[in-house]
Amino acid sequence: SAAMPWSALEQALSARLSADPLRGGRPALPIRLMAGLLYLKHAYALSDEAVCARWLENPYWQFFTGEVFFQTRLPCDPSSLTRWRQRLGEAGMEELLAQTINAAKAMKAVDVRELSRVIVDSTVQEKAIAHPTDSRLLEVARRKLVMRCKRHGLTLRQSYEREGPSLSRQAGRYAHAKQFKRMRRVLRRQRTLLGRVIRDIGRNLQTLEDTTQPQMREWLERAERLWRQRPKDKHKLYALHAPEVECIGKGKARRPYEFGVKVGIAVTAKKGLIVGAR
Incomplete structure (x- = not known):
């Protein structure tokens, strides 16, 4: 938690998440809280509902997202994570990824010279849809x-x-x-x-x-x-709810066709740190 550049992240994302005073509504949730939940969600491959439930019972996760005292209420409604991702957009998610790279360099978990040579590969990000008959x-x-x-x-x-x-x-x-x-x-x-x-x-x-x-x-x-x-x-x-879904064949023996979107990932050659995804 101390190695993460939270202040730089908040400064970079505050412009995208600024609230409109004319629309009213409740105050926005802290950027560190929402960004931390997204980091935990993808690190442990959890759904929006599951990451909020586990945050409630895990004091280490609460400390990671900026809490000082143990909380006994959900950090937010799980649907807020969906709206937060939509407001961030592609550029905002790339900023979240960039800050993890900066943290890895600050912790010396990766050598700067490794970033000069990366491996690029593509995969299929499956969508949660029923088989389309x-x-x-x-x-x-x-x-x-x-x-x-x-x-x-x-x-x-x-x-x-x-x-x-x-x-x-x-x-x-x-x-x-x-x-x-x-x-x-x-x-x-x-x-x-x-x-x-x-x-x-x-x-x-x-x-x-x-x-x-x-x-x-x-x-x-x-x-x-x-x-x-x-x-x-x-x-x-x-x-119908996800018109971007495509039928993609990657030549897999067990699964000749997959339904989702194509994703390109760039990782460092030695330690496998993800430095780009689209």
Whole structure:
């Protein structure tokens, strides 16, 4: 904890995390606390919820994030870590990585000469998504659109709340029995239902409030993209909540295809200190 340049980190990130006084709200949490939680999260491969729970019972972690006395309450809501990462952006996360390199040099854990020669490799950062079958994606798209219509008070001519889940289960049974002709017939019906819901929302989109239209339009575009795509198309949509997910094959015997994003990592040749990631 003493080797980390917390003051330099706070100074570098304060401009990105400055609060708008006109918007009001509660005061921002300390930068050291949030940055320390992110460091601990990635060091121990924990989720946002798990790192907050372990911080609560670990006095060493609390001291690392700047606490003087033992705390008995959660440091923050786990969703605050997500919003904090979004506000930091790519440049802010690179600053967090740069400060770890500075700390390693200050502790003499790595020689400065080692930084002149690095090894660059790529891997797949998997996303927490279900296996993207056509039947499941079509049903999820229909259900998400119907749910948002109910939330914003938009009345649909028909929501297919009974037929949609039934068709999804039916497609799964046909696929398991290798009755692919029947499965494709069910998929065509699912695609038809999703198209009806999309067109119904498109006709009534202007009746929504101006503040809710952009969000509804975004989900409508994703559902329409899913409705149009076919099995052999390129740049397919594999998850509605994570459109950046790609199907990547790295030639692995146990896992020929992985669903996520491609990540490039640069490490020092001798001690394996990560000096760059994108």
